[in-house]
Amino acid sequence: MADALKIGIAGLGTVGSSLVRILGERANELARTCGRPITITAVSARDKSRDRGVDLSAIQWFDSAVEMANTADIDVFVELMGGAEGAADQSVRAALSRGLHVVTANKALLARCGVELAVMAEEKGALLNYEAAVAGGIPVIKALRESLTGNTVSRVYGIMNGTCNYILTRMEKEGLSFEACLKEAQHLGYAEADPTFDIEGNDTAHKLAILTTLAFGTQIAADEIYLEGISNISIEDIQAAADLGYRIKLLGVALRTDTGIEQRVHPTMVPHDSVIAQVDGVTNAVAIESDILGELLMVGPGAGGNATASAVLGDIADIAKSRPGAQRVPVLGNPASTLAPYTQAQMQSHEGGYFIRLTVLDRAGVFADVATRMADNGISLESIVQRAKGSETDSKTIILVTHATTEQSVRQAVDAIKSGTYLAGEPQVIRIERPKAF
Template identity: 60%
Template structure:
């Protein structure tokens, strides 16, 4: 058998510890699959004395991840520190500079610096692999990059953040508000103390930038992604979605259009019978629409130590075998700069909830503003008034409109006019309806 592949693991959190443990526990099986032993020879973390349930007595310890990346007893560097800058970036750049392949789960780093890192790695002749950076244990990177090489992908979309999916699932099933559900998710460890990166949609945006690059042969463009989070979603919105035949999910959507690549992250309504709509809890799911295979759906754990470690180790085994495709499926020099499709050009159906002041002429004025922009209404549902006698005093009622396909720009103009007319109390709630 060939010489062992000596692995250095930078970052010993939940995922890093799982990587070390699984590599040790399954050493013989992995050696048979890889054609050579895979041995952890060095680790790096901030706290050396912490009990991680691992035997590290025969492993070199480095307080500095960059020092690990240049160590003579390391052939491959696994970066599991996280963050777009700082020690993580320095560790990866040092590894490349010293001719060491890199396996990483760092979506923020790759979304921001992926092209530069790909160029540097190609110049040095060493690969960067990142299966674990998107959708945890789901093999979505290999599917797009290798499994669908004969396909032209038109759209890739899905649930890419388990925290948001857990919160929306709990809100829907238990009829509780966002703040209460978020606090519960934090107690259970599904949400961070500062949850903004997750619930604001930014984590999903970083992952979507990588999927779009793989799907369309473009450079990752996280700055070009339209992003909305889930904090504005209410139990009433979820109830209305159920009544109308939909479920609400935070989706990352990348679509090839005539105007360019449309990338967006926002709450969406999906038909209840669709595969993605049925995915609950912390599970992730991705659908790929391609010309040869049609629609392909992958679903599974999007986070967690063992699931993410599974993806990390799959990359390590590939490198041990000598399987080293270009990072984004194409050499860095052949990735195109993406043409951003303006969000205003997006076309589809919409759910709109208005808190309408109950007075004569309000409904007619709203319908007129919609008609002025050529927006046709599929359905109108009112909530909040039990009988005609309840209309006294002009208290607001909840009115839900479902539109036929229209453009984002036209709808925004209509809603601005409705607000200016003074017939609604507060800002409109808008949720896009995603096909299938």
């Protein structure tokens, strides 16, 4: 049997502690599977005195992750601290500079400087694995980086943030407000005290940027993503979607077009009978459409100690099974030096159409004026429904569902409606997606 693979773990939170426990419990099984033992020889975290439920007494402790990356007797540096800057960035660079293999779950770091890190790893002949950075325990990185080699991917999309999916699921099933569901998610530990990064779509955007690079061979472009979160989704939107046969999900979508790559994160209506609409709670789902395989949908736990630790362990096992001098899988699917510059797609017609909700004063002529504004911007309507908001109010709701049209046309029409004097609330606009197979 080959010599032990020595690893150092930076970050002993929920994921790091789970990883230490699993490596201890499965040591014999992993040695047989990988052909060599996997041994934790160093760890780093902020508080040495904290009880993490695992025995660290025989493992060298470092107060500084950067120091551990620079000096520890390890073969693999496992970064589980998070954050795009500071110790996470510095320690990963230090490890790669030494030629150490790196495993990370840090999507923010990869979205910001993944190409730079890939270049460093490839120049040193080191592996940089990051399965846990996107969709937790779902092996979507391996699928795009290895399993779908030879396929031309046309679209990648999915539910990539468990916090948002949990909130939207609870709003629908329990009839609760966004605010109430967010508080519940925070109480259960699904949402942070400051949930902005999750609920405004930033977390999903970082994951989508990584998938886009793997799918389309372009440089990472996290700043080129249309971004819209779920904080403005109301129970009225949830109910209207259900009446129309849809459910609302926060989706990240990337697709190849004739003019470039389109990336967007936003609340989306999907048909109630589609598979992706049935993905509830903190579960994630990623769909890939390609020319040879067709459509592939992967569903599983998107977060949590065990799910994320499982993905990290898989990356470590891949390194343990690799041998010196063997051909390395490029970090980002293609050699970093060959990644094409990212070209943002020109605005095109959205095939799924749009849902538009308007709260208007109950006046004569409003319905006709709204229809005229749509027609003036070349928008064809699939349906238009008018609903009273109750006997105690002088307002009503108008719900429009459009045929395929452009974002620009919809926004121009809504701006024209807002210039009138009959709106009683901010308009709501939600894209509709109709998955081909799911």
